[in-house]
Amino acid sequence: MSVYEKMHPREIRKRIRNGEITNSTAGMSKGYTQVNLVILKKEYAFDFLLFCQRNPKSCPLLDVTEIGSFTPHKLAADGDIRTDIPKYRIYREGVFTEEVSDITEYWEDDMVGFLIGCSFTFETPLLANHIPVRHIEENCNVPMYQTNIQCEKAGAFEGPTVVSMRPMTHVDAIRAIQITSRYPAVHGAPVHIGDPSQIGINDLDNPDFGDAVTVKEGEMPVFWACGATPQAVAMQSKPSIMITHAPGCMFISDVKDEVFSVL
Amino acid sequence: MSVYEKMHPREIRKRIRNGEITNSTAGMSKGYTQVNLVILKKEYAFDFLLFCQRNPKSCPLLDVTEIGSFTPHKLAADGDIRTDIPKYRIYREGVFTEEVSDITEYWEDDMVGFLIGCSFTFETPLLANHIPVRHIEENCNVPMYQTNIQCEKAGAFEGPTVVSMRPMTHVDAIRAIQITSRYPAVHGAPVHIGDPSQIGINDLDNPDFGDAVTVKEGEMPVFWACGATPQAVAMQSKPSIMITHAPGCMFISDVKDEVFSVL
Structure with a gap:
């Protein structure tokens, strides 16, 4: 098993930010919840939030950032959704255009991050x-x-x-x-x-x-x-820009899996 | 026990719409879910939806209408949130100004209805x-x-x-x-x-x-x-207009209580 399995999410995120970890996060920080990411501009945010609210089985929202904020406070207070994922995908008008390891230069002041539960x-x-x-x-x-x-x-x-x-x-x-x-x-x-x-x-x-x-x-x-x-659906609606994690390259939160059990 | 206890929600809502039922809905249509209502204009809708998403224990959203729509499709496809509650309260800039039995004349094209679970x-x-x-x-x-x-x-x-x-x-x-x-x-x-x-x-x-x-x-x-x-919080933020149900005068949905059990 990898050395990353027992590492705290904070350490993993640091190594992702540094460019030391560049691939799938499967098996890392075992027991901590990993999440899907969708980033959209404000003009799409209400409808997408409503879509998630109406489809909680496929789109269970675990955190939504404030407009313009890249900090997912509920999941990782010192996290940064622009840098803490190994690989991102950029979609323009619904078309996949590029894969990048950091989206700081793509970030805009009216963007909202949606962090969605993962199986x-x-x-x-x-x-x-x-x-x-x-x-x-x-x-x-x-x-x-x-x-x-x-x-x-x-x-x-x-x-x-x-x-x-x-x-x-x-x-x-x-x-x-x-x-x-x-x-x-x-x-x-x-x-x-x-x-x-x-x-x-x-x-x-x-x-x-x-x-x-x-x-x-x-x-x-x-x-x-x-x-x-939610990624497939958002893509289909062809927003001017949408940013997601690349498959298997998730955001690792500071929250333990058990916390999400209702009983 | 009242004759309304065994009546279907559709019939109760018709009687409320007609002005036949004008008071508390407690005990009516036993076994069907009754819900709280908050209506806000579009400019407040994203933040309020996000507030509910972040505070699911106090603000469990069971339905949100499309912008301008008064039909809570998930809870009652033939319902009308402007007429199907016995008593509404109108708040302007956070101040309670009037209680009315019908809000058709208050409805605006950019209003959104939030239907929130009730104990x-x-x-x-x-x-x-x-x-x-x-x-x-x-x-x-x-x-x-x-x-x-x-x-x-x-x-x-x-x-x-x-x-x-x-x-x-x-x-x-x-x-x-x-x-x-x-x-x-x-x-x-x-x-x-x-x-x-x-x-x-x-x-x-x-x-x-x-x-x-x-x-x-x-x-x-x-x-x-x-x-x-959510009513108390929304009131505190002093939106230009907010409409809610009056205490005890709930919206009665077509959905049975059991449907909301996860296990």
């Missing part, structure tokens, strides 16, 4: 309950799929829910529903179990994002709303 | 678990207190958390914590139990809002964040 947080208690997580076993990215489940529209923001999938036994699926129900702040309970075609997924072996994983005999696929949804 | 919803499962609710037993309003627990600020909106108090035995308090933890959408778990002075309450017999109730020997006070908080 990394509920995978920790799944593993603690001896429920195997296949994409971790197979050392790849979780498979993600576009579905026919429409999000609730808010202003310019609309689109389909993206889900992540974890295959497991039927007994584990029941327990996983109980466990993830305790974490409404990080996607909560699954949105679907079993037959993928009912939510518009035709081929589990061809995920829209991430990597395919093995589904063993006797297992069922379990689908959770995914933090890729 | 009525979790009192139903408390009663179902044989936990007595004192203010219901004593047929009065729940006692509410300003505390020294500061809300997290958002733009112009800031102020102390208001709590409601229910006295109960220590055994019932434990069970009540479990039950209300399941309902994060309607204030969730208590914010304090026991010694009121720790949260800045000096005299339980003198609530800031509502009515005092008996605390029996061997009971402890249990405090929940209260939907009166």
